Amino acid sequence: MRIALVFPELLGTYGDGGNAVVLARRLERRGLPAEVLEVRPGDAFPAADLYLLGGGEDGPQRLAADLLIASTLAARVADGAGVFAVCAGLQLLGTSFAVEGDSTYAGLALVPATTVRGMARSVGDAVVRVDGRLVVGFENHGGVTHLAPGLDAFGEVVVGHGNDARSDGFRAERIWATYLHGPVLAQNPWLADALLASVLGHELEPLASVADDLYAARCAQLMGTGA
Amino acid sequence: MNRSGWRVALATTAVRGVNWVSRRSGRGAGTVAGGNAGLGIDSHLLAHLARGRTVALVTGTNGKTTTTAMMVRGWGREVATNTTGANMPAGHVAALAASRSPVAALECDERWLPDVIAETVPAVVVVLNLSRDQLDRAAEVRQLAQRWRDALKGGDFVVVANARDPLVVYAASASPRVHWCAAPTSWTLDARSCPVCTRTLDLGADAWSCTCGFAEPPSRSILVEGRARVAGQLVSLDLAIPGPVNRGNALLALAALHELGVDPALAARRLATLREVEGRYASAVVAGQAVRLLLAKNPAGFAAQLADQAERGGPLWIAINDGLADGRDPSWLYDVDFEQLRGRPVWCWGTRRLDLAARLWYAGIEATVVEDVAPHHDGTVDLIANYTAFQELRREAGSR
Numbered sequence: 217m218r219i220a221l222v223f224p225e226l227l228g229t230y231g232d233g234g235n236a237v238v239l240a241r242r243l244e245r246r247g248l249p250a251e252v253l254e255v256r257p258g259d260a261f262p263a264a265d266l267y268l269l270g271g272g273e274d275g276p277q278r279l280a281a282d283l284l285i286a287s288t289l290a291a292r293v294a295d296g297a298g299v300f301a302v303c304a305g306l307q308l309l310g311t312s313f314a315v316e317g318d319s320t321y322a323g324l325a326l327v328p329a330t331t332v333r334g335m336a337r338s339v340g341d342a343v344v345r346v347d348g349r350l351v352v353g354f355e356n357h358g359g360v361t362h363l364a365p366g367l368d369a370f371g372e373v374v375v376g377h378g379n380d381a382r383s384d385g386f387r388a389e390r391i392w393a394t395y396l397h398g399p400v401l402a403q404n405p406w407l408a409d410a411l412l413a414s415v416l417g418h419e420l421e422p423l424a425s426v427a428d429d430l431y432a433a434r435c436a437q438l439m440g441t442g443a
Numbered sequence: 444m445n446r447s448g449w450r451v452a453l454a455t456t457a458v459r460g461v462n463w464v465s466r467r468s469g470r471g472a473g474t475v476a477g478g479n480a481g482l483g484i485d486s487h488l489l490a491h492l493a494r495g496r497t498v499a500l501v502t503g504t505n506g507k508t509t510t511t512a513m514m515v516r517g518w519g520r521e522v523a524t525n526t527t528g529a530n531m532p533a534g535h536v537a538a539l540a541a542s543r544s545p546v547a548a549l550e551c552d553e554r555w556l557p558d559v560i561a562e563t564v565p566a567v568v569v570v571l572n573l574s575r576d577q578l579d580r581a582a583e584v585r586q587l588a589q590r591w592r593d594a595l596k597g598g599d600f601v602v603v604a605n606a607r608d609p610l611v612v613y614a615a616s617a618s619p620r621v622h623w624c625a626a627p628t629s630w631t632l633d634a635r636s637c638p639v640c641t642r643t644l645d646l647g648a649d650a651w652s653c654t655c656g657f658a659e660p661p662s663r664s665i666l667v668e669g670r671a672r673v674a675g676q677l678v679s680l681d682l683a684i685p686g687p688v689n690r691g692n693a694l695l696a697l698a699a700l701h702e703l704g705v706d707p708a709l710a711a712r713r714l715a716t717l718r719e720v721e722g723r724y725a726s727a728v729v730a731g732q733a734v735r736l737l738l739a740k741n742p743a744g745f746a747a748q749l750a751d752q753a754e755r756g757g758p759l760w761i762a763i764n765d766g767l768a769d770g771r772d773p774s775w776l777y778d779v780d781f782e783q784l785r786g787r788p789v790w791c792w793g794t795r796r797l798d799l800a801a802r803l804w805y806a807g808i809e810a811t812v813v814e815d816v817a818p819h820h821d822g823t824v825d826l827i828a829n830y831t832a833f834q835e836l837r838r839e840a841g842s843r
């Protein structure tokens with residue numbers, strides 16, 4: 217599997233490069249080939265099975281959006297590639313987003329979602345329920361994201377804010393987006409495997425590690441029980 | 444004495460009194476409690492206490508405490524200074540109330556720099572570096588660089604700044620008087636895109652630059668092999684504390700002292716005698732094990748410590764907490780290149796030991812989570828800890 221980490225200098229504020237490491241190592245430990253490509257501004261946009269977009273500050277986020285609009289990312293997704301996006305990466309997949317001030321900027325419009333600035337920054341531990349399972353992480357953003365009717369959320373907010381204190385992120389064909397970093401795939405090994413299985417088109421063997429202990433401990437801590 | 448004079452005297456007495464009680468009762472070092480009591484009586488107490496003194500401020504994400512200690516040692520006289528890491532105005536007030544020295548070296552929290560410049564009217568401001576640190580509570584780095592720039596551009600002081608760090612150059616280059624120093628950095632992730640135009644910087648081997656014209660300024664003070672050239676004067680630099688990053692900190696301390704009229708050769712000989720700084724690099728016993736205590740609070744700090752670990756072997760202990768002073772979010776562990784520790788067994792301590800162990804598992808490192816029983820190793824083990832973990836371990840080591 218070819219995994220492209222998109223513009224890590226612009227979209228990598230919260231350890232987001234960790235998501236690429238996690239996916240590649242989980243494939244390799246099962247004997248499956250994995251290759252991580254770092255895409256830099258000015259590079260030809262490489263072919264990949266999965267593109268990862270991370271979080272970023274306002275200025276770099278705007279630059280990343282402009283570069284991605286001019287890139288072949290949308291065409292690659294139309295051809296079957298997947299996208300997993302976090303935070304600023306989530307915002308720029310929608311039709312528009314607002315950052316500093318009240319200015320609004322165009323996004324890639326891969327999904328019908330818009331992000332406006334919220335009243336306050338949402339900072340803290342966050343938990344989202346996705347297909348009946350918990351996803352744990354940390355959020356730090358000032359956006360409120362509205363999903364157009366028909367666009368599914370990534371999950372339902374249990375702790376934290378997500379899009380609007382009710383839902384978090386969105387889920388479209390071959391596109392996953394969440395406000396949770398952490399990096400979220402490191403904290404939630406089951407989600408990493410679900411993403412890999414979806415891209416590969418088949419299930420994966422179980423892979424036990426200390427990451428499972430971390431996930432269990434975080435769930436127990438954030439849900440206040442031994443969940 | 445006029446009205447405001449009485450107020451200052453009362454406030455200063457309150458600082459000393461509260462801190463004396465606090466130290467006597469064993470509740471703490473007392474610096475912040477006393478400082479806050481004084482500031483409650485006179486909100487401009489810091490300005491009053493700084494008046495008539497020659498003040499040097501030291502700021503940056505990493506190395507503030509060490510560089511401040513180097514300046515104090517290199518100055519070679521009594522210096523008013525905040526030694527316990529209390530680097531906000533309450534700590535500055537306590538430091539100045541505790542000493543009548545006409546010179547002061549104050550470590551300053553990054554976010555407080557504009558206010559502390561306004562209050563203390565410094566002679567020199569040392570700007571070390573700027574990188575990501577506890578982003579869940581601090582301003583993002585580019586916003587902070589902008590606030591520094593606004594605070595540094597107008598003052599009647601010399602800025603001693605690291606020219607190798609593009610965000611520092613952005614912050615300092617609007618100032619009319621800058622003494623640029625070339626201090627090596629092992630961390631570039633926050634400086635890959637241009638602070639002026641956000642294009643990707645060309646991080647050349649000798650100097651960085653951007654197509655927009657923003658580029659590394661030529662340095663007046665540099666490191667040469669085992670020595671430092673400070674404003675044209677070549678001095679030997681034999682530090683007792685380890686690591687290439689500390690050689691850079693020493694370079695900035697010497698340049699700042701030069702601006703304050705201290706001879707660099709003399710200052711270099713003095714600061715070579717510095718062996719530990721607030722417990723950093725100190726030998727201690729933790730859980731029955733002989734350790735050397737090392738502090739790393741963020742990715743840049745870890746990059747510096749891991750660079751120093753490259754020549755070492757054997758087991759390594761790492762402790763990661765998520766206290767308020769650490770930042771509640773340890774996602775920065777994935778910005779640290781732990782992969783370079785492959786082949787070294789690592790023991791994971793601290794409230795976020797599972798996060799660390801998972802990070803190390805993904806890095807291909809044999810990691811053991813310490814739960815109840817501490818391991819024992821022959822000889823001395825290096826123990827790298829983040830902020831509150833370091834303070835806890837230091838207290839534990841000091842209590843036996």
Ligand SMILES: [Zn+2]
Nearest residue numbers: 637640653655
């Ligand atoms: Zn530029």
